Amino acid sequence: MQQDERGGKVTIVDIAREAGVSIKTVSRVINREEGVGEETRARVQALVDRLCYRPNVSARSLSSRRSYLIGAIFMRVGAYHYVGEVQVGAMRACRRAGYHLGVEQVRPPEAVGGVQGFAEGLRDARFDGVVLTPPTCDDPEVLAAVEAAGLPYVRIAPHREFERSPYVFMDDRRAAREQTLRLWNMGHRRIAFIDGPADHGSAERRRQGYLEAMRDRGVEPRPEWIAKGEFLSLSGFNATEALLRLKERPTAIFAANDEMAVGALAAAAKNGLSVPRDLSVVGFDDTPAAEAAWPRLTTVHQPTAEMAEAAVEMLIDGFGDERFRARVTARKLGYRLVQRDSAAPPSA
Amino acid sequence: MQQDERGGKVTIVDIAREAGVSIKTVSRVINREEGVGEETRARVQALVDRLCYRPNVSARSLSSRRSYLIGAIFMRVGAYHYVGEVQVGAMRACRRAGYHLGVEQVRPPEAVGGVQGFAEGLRDARFDGVVLTPPTCDDPEVLAAVEAAGLPYVRIAPHREFERSPYVFMDDRRAAREQTLRLWNMGHRRIAFIDGPADHGSAERRRQGYLEAMRDRGVEPRPEWIAKGEFLSLSGFNATEALLRLKERPTAIFAANDEMAVGALAAAAKNGLSVPRDLSVVGFDDTPAAEAAWPRLTTVHQPTAEMAEAAVEMLIDGFGDERFRARVTARKLGYRLVQRDSAAPPSA
DNA sequence: CTGAAAGCGCTTACAG
DNA sequence: CTGAAAGCGCTTACAG
Numbered sequence: 001m002q003q004d005e006r007g008g009k010v011t012i013v014d015i016a017r018e019a020g021v022s023i024k025t026v027s028r029v030i031n032r033e034e035g036v037g038e039e040t041r042a043r044v045q046a047l048v049d050r051l052c053y054r055p056n057v058s059a060r061s062l063s064s065r066r067s068y069l070i071g072a073i074f075m076r077v078g079a080y081h082y083v084g085e086v087q088v089g090a091m092r093a094c095r096r097a098g099y100h101l102g103v104e105q106v107r108p109p110e111a112v113g114g115v116q117g118f119a120e121g122l123r124d125a126r127f128d129g130v131v132l133t134p135p136t137c138d139d140p141e142v143l144a145a146v147e148a149a150g151l152p153y154v155r156i157a158p159h160r161e162f163e164r165s166p167y168v169f170m171d172d173r174r175a176a177r178e179q180t181l182r183l184w185n186m187g188h189r190r191i192a193f194i195d196g197p198a199d200h201g202s203a204e205r206r207r208q209g210y211l212e213a214m215r216d217r218g219v220e221p222r223p224e225w226i227a228k229g230e231f232l233s234l235s236g237f238n239a240t241e242a243l244l245r246l247k248e249r250p251t252a253i254f255a256a257n258d259e260m261a262v263g264a265l266a267a268a269a270k271n272g273l274s275v276p277r278d279l280s281v282v283g284f285d286d287t288p289a290a291e292a293a294w295p296r297l298t299t300v301h302q303p304t305a306e307m308a309e310a311a312v313e314m315l316i317d318g319f320g321d322e323r324f325r326a327r328v329t330a331r332k333l334g335y336r337l338v339q340r341d342s343a344a345p346p347s348a
Numbered sequence: 349m350q351q352d353e354r355g356g357k358v359t360i361v362d363i364a365r366e367a368g369v370s371i372k373t374v375s376r377v378i379n380r381e382e383g384v385g386e387e388t389r390a391r392v393q394a395l396v397d398r399l400c401y402r403p404n405v406s407a408r409s410l411s412s413r414r415s416y417l418i419g420a421i422f423m424r425v426g427a428y429h430y431v432g433e434v435q436v437g438a439m440r441a442c443r444r445a446g447y448h449l450g451v452e453q454v455r456p457p458e459a460v461g462g463v464q465g466f467a468e469g470l471r472d473a474r475f476d477g478v479v480l481t482p483p484t485c486d487d488p489e490v491l492a493a494v495e496a497a498g499l500p501y502v503r504i505a506p507h508r509e510f511e512r513s514p515y516v517f518m519d520d521r522r523a524a525r526e527q528t529l530r531l532w533n534m535g536h537r538r539i540a541f542i543d544g545p546a547d548h549g550s551a552e553r554r555r556q557g558y559l560e561a562m563r564d565r566g567v568e569p570r571p572e573w574i575a576k577g578e579f580l581s582l583s584g585f586n587a588t589e590a591l592l593r594l595k596e597r598p599t600a601i602f603a604a605n606d607e608m609a610v611g612a613l614a615a616a617a618k619n620g621l622s623v624p625r626d627l628s629v630v631g632f633d634d635t636p637a638a639e640a641a642w643p644r645l646t647t648v649h650q651p652t653a654e655m656a657e658a659a660v661e662m663l664i665d666g667f668g669d670e671r672f673r674a675r676v677t678a679r680k681l682g683y684r685l686v687q688r689d690s691a692a693p694p695s696a
Numbered sequence: 697c698t699g700a701a702a703g704c705g706c707t708t709a710c711a712g
Numbered sequence: 713c714t715g716a717a718a719g720c721g722c723t724t725a726c727a728g
Contacts, residue, residue, distance in 0.1 A: 011705055022715045027707065035713055057474045058409035059705035062720045067406065068472075069450070078436040078653065084426040091425070091453055095465070100473050102417070102450045105439055117443070124416075125448045126405045233640030259640075266642030269617050289637075292581030292607075294614030305426065359721055370699045375723065383697055407721030410704045699727085708719085 071127035089305030093312035119145035135199040154311040159201020175335040176209025192225040192250035236260025240267035251346040258283035276344035295341035419475035437653030441660035467493035483547040502659040507549020523683040524557025540598035542577040584608025588615035599694040606631035606638045624692035643689035
């Protein structure tokens with residue numbers, strides 16, 4: 001029982017010797033392969049349990065050419081709540097399949113180094129595959145680096161080149177359309193939109209949904225109703241201040257994400273407007289901030305963790321498949337309108 | 349140049365053959381070991397560059413017993429902005445040293461599975477060492493699991509057993525004391541405190557700093573001035589509503605973190621109070637939410653990314669050292685009071 | 697300054 | 713149903 005004490009030192013050879021079988025048979029048992037006698041299997045398994053045997057992952061990786069490591073790729077890891085949600089979902093799927101999760105960051109275009117450092121890191125990160133989160137999923141340099149490294153990948157919510165890889169998505173455009181119509185149906189006619197950053201496809205899709213809804217109702221939104229935003233709360237604040245300075249104020253503001261909607265709430269407070277009485281504000285994503293805001297934010301629930309979970313699942317499922325890249329697949333997850341307290345019919 | 353095209357297929361043997369040296373010499377060059385002739389080194393290095401040779405990490409791990417993987421351990425990955433900041437700092441340190449970052453989650457005590465699943469995952473996550481973030485850094489079961497796995501570890505902001513491992517910290521108590529005195533010096537006397545969850549040592553240290561400051565000034569805070577909180581915005585909201593219902597309202601609220609302070613701001617708005625005119629609110633951490641709140645939040649800057657960076661550095665530096673656990677070290681990082689707009693002298 | 701040998705702990709490919 | 717052999721691509725320990 002010395003092996004026990006030296007922790008992790010037990011090898012397949014020890015088990016084989018004790019069980020009186022070859023290492024190949026032990027290998028079969030731990031990998032749950034077929035074709036092992038019932039009695040043999042039980043004897044080996046008992047030894048494995050008793051000696052707390054754990055396969056050495058590096059050895060397994062070396063001979064099988066698999067690392068059992070999945071990479072999640074982010075830009076701006078520190079900035080968004082999104083990152084944590086993605087990791088929660090990705091870890092769920094990893095754990096189920098015996099994989100582990102690694103994290104890599106692509107420096108944003110404005111930073112020095114940029115994609116260069118990422119490409120180098122990717123080579124010795126030894127991932128079996130990676131999941132690309134927005135906006136890296138639409139970045140040509142990132143895609144080129146991942147493909148050059150020969151890594152299978154699944155994209156989360158890509159905006160372009162849908163044939164280029166499997167991906168997971170939800171219908172942002174349709175959700176934004178419904179979100180807009182909800183305001184319309186309350187009686188709002190001057191509905192403004194706070195846009196997201198140019199490199200985030202979701203912002204564009206949500207803007208399109210907004211435009212589509214308005215046009216469906218016969219209204220061409222004025223250019224000044226669409227304010228620039230950066231998906232950060234402060235940008236929502238500034239955008240709202242600008243919107244409130246218009247001669248004909250909007251009666252409702254649709255922010256392309258919750259963070260900006262929270263900023264909009266703050267700007268309303270600063271300007272002495274009571275939400276939703278004087279101004280309706282709605283968001284998108286349904287982050288914890290939406291629930292915690294005052295008034296609580298009417299928004300759209302995006303199943304972020306579930307999307308990441310599905311992406312990792314697709315990735316792992318595809319590992320058996322030679323033609324992974326060719327076998328184009330997509331998984332669509334549903335959204336849900338969340339009705340809270342920040343939107344109401346316009347007064348007067 | 350066939351090897352080039354098959355990407356990553358170039359091995360140390362290929363380089364050795366081309367260079368006319370042994371694989372051991374190639375190994376020396378790629379690991380920058382001493383004792384290689386200048387000309388030999390140059391010749392080998394040129395080949396490495398030309399053939400885009402990258403060492404196979406699994407092979408290296410198997411023979412050297414190092415994975416070049418660092419694990420960051422979290423509880424509630426999805427909940428806090430903190431998680432992203434830690435990862436940013438940890439990745440900085442990893443990248444400098446040629447390491448990569450993996451993420452593991454400990455299910456909170458309330459979840460099924462709990463530490464059990466974590467301990468198992470840890471065994472085949474093959475980390476060379478881990479960084480424990482609050483509150484995992486004070487969880488006896490987590491510490492036991494990490495030590496049982498034989499992993500070196502560094503804790504971030506632990507609350508107990510400082511001799512048990514190296515750690516990184518900042519002086520929460522002192523910072524909270526200063527934060528409280530800042531309110532005192534503005535003229536506030538009824539200063540309330542919103543506490544954090546019981547398993548977060550930082551909440552306790554901040555509460556102690558608050559109490560210390562008040563007692564220094566000869567005031568024993570009434571029990572009802574200390575409200576329960578969970579570090580989440582909604583709990584700050586609820587705590588503030590309760591505080592505002594007291595017969596003798598506090599004139600200032602110190603929330604143990606920014607998220608709760610933002611919730612406090614929302615509760616003030618709901619109750620028709622203008623901050624800071626009718627109520628001062630201050631936070632702790634200096635997250636992006638603090639800058640984005642309205643009014644912008646007066647808070648304390650905690651160098652989260654830097655603390656994580658330092659922790660990973662200490663971990664990697666210690667790998668050479670046999671007596672890592674024995675060589676107790678700690679690194680202290682500084683905080684910074686951040687003056688914004690949510691605190692002012694009490695009116696009247 | 698350089699190298700030959702052994703070995704890390706598994707899986708693959710094949711044989712029976 | 714089971715096993716012997718080879719090999720994955722490096723580093724370690726040793727020799728000269």
